[in-house]
Amino acid sequence: MKRILQINIIALMMLLFLSPVNALNDGAYLISRSTSYVNPLTGKTEDGGENIALGDSMVGNIVEGQLLLEQTGGKYYITVGLGLASNVSNVRFKVMTSSGAMSSVSATKTGSSSANGDTVNHYRIQVSSLDIYISPIMYVSPMGRDVQFFIKPNISSAISGTGVYNSQMIPQSQAPTASTENQ
Numbered sequence: 001m002k003r004i005l006q007i008n009i010i011a012l013m014m015l016l017f018l019s020p021v022n023a024l025n026d027g028a029y030l031i032s033r034s035t036s037y038v039n040p041l042t043g044k045t046e047d048g049g050e051n052i053a054l055g056d057s058m059v060g061n062i063v064e065g066q067l068l069l070e071q072t073g074g075k076y077y078i079t080v081g082l083g084l085a086s087n088v089s090n091v092r093f094k095v096m097t098s099s100g101a102m103s104s105v106s107a108t109k110t111g112s113s114s115a116n117g118d119t120v121n122h123y124r125i126q127v128s129s130l131d132i133y134i135s136p137i138m139y140v141s142p143m144g145r146d147v148q149f150f151i152k153p154n155i156s157s158a159i160s161g162t163g164v165y166n167s168q169m170i171p172q173s174q175a176p177t178a179s180t181e182n183q
Helices: 002-018 052-062
Strands: 027-036 066-072 075-082 088-096 102-105 107-115 118-127 133-140 145-148 150-160
Touching: 027 052, 066 118, 066 150, 075 088, 075 107, 075 133, 088 107, 088 118, 102 118, 118 133
Parallel strands: none
Antiparallel strands: 027 066, 027 150, 066 075, 075 118, 088 102, 088 133, 107 118, 133 145, 133 150
């Protein structure tokens, strides 16, 4: 009897852990992110940069701590805030699947905010999956070259809200006011 109870408890725990992490209702969510200057699948930079520690530090500081995830009708949109806008231009995006395939995606600038004494531009992209890496590429004027890096959305951290972002799904008159929790 004790053995059957143990098996049932283990089976129940397995079912709980197998439930989809991405089971969100349609809406707008703030999610955390991780960043990397190197390609997470190869361990090498995509832009030829050699100072990985400096690159990781810069990337961690330029990308807003939270992303905006908007989900509607089975479609996913992620808005990324990229800072130090006065020093960058020609911003574009690629998305990398878990297999390593990279594809260019179009981005729409949806607004901006301020951080660290500079402008943070917000870019919205549509993605087909939430298990991806977002790879911004931008020309960094002080470096005189393009820089490419990687952002991994952390879907399991989703909290309802829009933070500093302008949601394209929720009219601003209805959008919740950003609180210190959301920023």
